[in-house]
Amino acid sequence: RIASPSHSFFLSFRRPAVSSFAVAWTRSTSRHPTKSRTRRPFAFRASSTVASEEIQKVPKKFKPYPFQYHDVLTVTVESLTNLGFGIARVPIKENDNTILQPEAAATTSTTDEDSTEQKKWVVFIPNVIPGETCRIRIYRNHATYSDADLIQVLTPSEDRIEPKCGLANVCGGCQYQHVKIERQRAIKTQQVQELFERIGGLKRDEFPKVLETLGTEHVFGYRSKITPHYEAPIKKKDKDSGNSLKSYEIGPIGFKEKASRRLVDVPYCHIATPAINTALEQIRNEKRMEAIEERLKKPSKGATLLLRDAEGVVETNHTEYVDTIVNGLTFRFQAGNFFQNNPYMLPKMVDLVVSAATAPSPKGEPMTHLIDCYCGSGLFALGSSSFFDVCVGIEVNAKAVEEAKGNAALNGIENCDFVSASAEAIFQSQDPVRVGLVGNAGGEGGCDDNNRKTLLVKDFPRDNTVVVVDPPRKGCSPEFLEQLDQYRPARVVYMSCDPATQARDASFLVGHGYKIMSVQPFDLFPQTRHIECLAVFDRVIN
């Protein structure tokens, strides 16, 4: 990193192949004597500091439209994608497909007169903030957009800060370390608002203003699980002869680069907990020794390590059980199984699920039954159990269901049962759930050997039932939503790790007689693009 006297930011380049360039390529208005280009009015000129072999390395698959490899442009960043990349729009000529004078192109405003012959080509850039003007270098053209590296920020945003991690501009794990935390959260709030409007197709009066993204002060050192990768060890080469030696070495152990599948070596991950980082150093050393001593199994496509911090103890074996406490309840689960990864944010998330679930229905009816779809090891069902007569969780992973049942027993909770099934079948299921009952929740069911009531989920009183959903990124399937619509619970409390699919599903629910009561994003993963979001829906049409 070089700090310029003008305080503009020079950022380290994304790929090692270009890391030695200062500003290696720039477009010249004078023609290069040996290269003539028919379609393009400019020729390229290399900086004298760059070896000519290096600058001719154009990837074989590079498509030269609309930019040439390593074209340098000056652009102003308009917004961010939900993957955390900046979006700039560069005017290109519609007819002959040539780009306009690149250094000026993106900052030149398009007049009405020339708008007919120009179109704006989208370019994605990492490590930028909306409003910044930057110099960027193109490295890939797709059918409808291009990818660029950031060379220099010419007008830095007042929200730009120095990333804590020296790898932040390269490693694909974090997207926003260069952004003040308040702005990161404002970006997340705005993205959720836009997703509900754009993907959900919802008008502003169909949902309340998205609430400000909630976070904690633990903006680094919070992540309780990481899964770094490594590739198969390779034979060391003799430096002089280039011949393979007998000993092996291992390549990077870390995460994928931004917008590439290459691995970055990550000796310390700033968003992971201190305990994980201590263990990471040890496990990296072990892997290197195993490679050198040829004890390391050679995965054909690479392998993934697990580091799970549960209450300060780091487990690396997927099948070992770990214990974590959330709001006074102990959750025991296999280290490799799903469990929310931010122990600082988690109690607040559970509290908000509980308070959304327990509020009386619009008709003033109390909520007595809770169905936790996609329940994992029982977090929301067990966390809500003391407020409900009956709670039932449904989960497709049989191991997680076993854990959820075990967690109910571990915490002495009797009014919860868990079903090992796809959430798509829960309201049709003829398999009874067995619960020790609280209050008047028994209804018509019978009693089994353990003196527990047996009930069918489809018989739960829909006016007093809340359905919690927390699906994977792809959201709820159409089959799930159809059966939910047929059952029509009084309330749906929807936790999501992808607000885009949540917005799509919100549109379905609004179209089927539900009203969005609140939309609350969480900053579960500060410094990254990820957004967790809780939306609450009340049935307003029977």
Ligand SMILES: C[S@@+](CC[C@H](N)C(=O)[O-])C[C@H]1O[C@@H](n2cnc3c(N)ncnc32)[C@H](O)[C@@H]1O
């Ligand atoms: C985002 S996790 C949520 C887990 C849990 N709510 C928690 O916070 O710990 C999603 C869960 O849905 C489960 N799942 C995925 N597809 C499912 C389906 N069709 N039916 C039921 N569970 C499913 C996964 O196994 C995973 O445990």
